[in-house]
Amino acid sequence: MSRLTRNGDPRAAQTLKAQLRLRQMILDGELSAGERVPELMLVERTGVSRTPIRAALLRLAEEGLLEPADSGGFVVRAFDEADVYDAIDVRGMLEGAAARRAAQRRPSRADLSDLRDCVGAMDAIVARRTLGVEQFLDFVRLNERYHALLVGLAHSPVLTRAVERIVTLPFASPSAFVMAQSELADARRILTLSQEQHRAILEALAAGANERAESVAREHSNLAKHNLHAAAKRDAPLDKIAGGNLIRLRMAAV
Amino acid sequence: MSRLTRNGDPRAAQTLKAQLRLRQMILDGELSAGERVPELMLVERTGVSRTPIRAALLRLAEEGLLEPADSGGFVVRAFDEADVYDAIDVRGMLEGAAARRAAQRRPSRADLSDLRDCVGAMDAIVARRTLGVEQFLDFVRLNERYHALLVGLAHSPVLTRAVERIVTLPFASPSAFVMAQSELADARRILTLSQEQHRAILEALAAGANERAESVAREHSNLAKHNLHAAAKRDAPLDKIAGGNLIRLRMAAV
């Protein structure tokens, strides 16, 4: 890399800075759901002027973390339990479709081995004697990579984009479930189960079993749903999920 | 319309104006695919200042009609045949899923009758002695309404939004096929076939036949694909589709 200006183009540096900071503020709960986000407050906290702040607000609204207020400006979006399940559900559907197409296309050996590498690395983590925060974060990264690779194998830009849009909601991400139960005793059991599904999808892809690829990928998303449900029943652990503070659960019959 | 824009109020009037005009310019082919879109040119043509122009550019980029240029700014996005089929395919998948869920939920009589009204109105158009541009436009509007209602019946905000995002690409819209063959002699035959599918979906919904609802809704999107394919083979009629100029078809083996 001879040019420093290549990857993080300094042209939109201020906008990017504002965008990242704002997203962090929302996900960390620094701003609570339903709250207005005045531009001047962001100017003060980020040190950039209103123009890039404005661009960042538009982008975050597109991501779905903000929504326009009636009188102008934006408020932090609030989600309820139904939204969460809905998002996971649709993600499962899209990933299922992606898996099916991927299997139909007969992925190359190189692609398959990329996936296998992911699974292997995750296996290594699960096999460890103790699981700390470090390990969880590593697992999350690998898991996200696995899912991104899987979706990419469908070679459908539209599908890929659709999944990306949903996954920007942090609790809809394929790794939300990992953090959701990071304190539960049976964390390892869940990760292991998840890995079995990863492997099953992989096998189905390799075998061109498109039906099976789809159904397993779809079922895989149910793991996330069940886990979040379990977490919700215990009432507390939603804070562990990025953006968990955005979820307004009217805890009730379960 | 998108949830991101407050349409009624005069607060964002300039931005909205710029957004609408720019979209029109792109879809009408006033700007050709791959072309840069300088802000000052838009300032000149729309009469609003750079700030709302900028907002409009961001929004159109989000819609997918523009893409960011390496050196900053935006260019009109170009699509190829594969993109078009891909988009229609994914739309079909999503509408299929929506139809399935709608059937599972057992839509209310009121909802069903809304759909029935659409179909009825479209029937009336198809039954006419002659079909002119007027009739086609009416059919398009009704068809779009039918599809929007159908997707809405799934009661999945995430799914709805995903479809909306895809449909902003004009050639992926459920009505693209209507204009695609507006000059062909067998237009009425196609519309009739389309109506049969509309009716079949409706019946499946009423009967709670979720499998059937899904498969018919899915198949329905293939009609669009086949029609575009036929249109592409004849080489010319793509101009009839809104945004057809954005499609770079490397016409080849068909």
Add this chain to the structure above:
DNA sequence: TTAACTTAAATTGTATACAATATTGCGGCT
């Protein structure tokens, strides 16, 4: 006390000025 009105502050939408970077066209050179 509460409701309504008035005024001040805050906040957004818009326009414009400025700085940094990209692009273009031209002249000179090999």
Add this chain to the structure above:
DNA sequence: AGCCGCAATATTGTATACAATTTAAGTTAA
């Protein structure tokens, strides 16, 4: 001719000033 500097231009990203509108506070009247 063809290619490389280099200046002139164009274009974007950012900051800030201004106007219109909304929100809030404070005051008065019932």
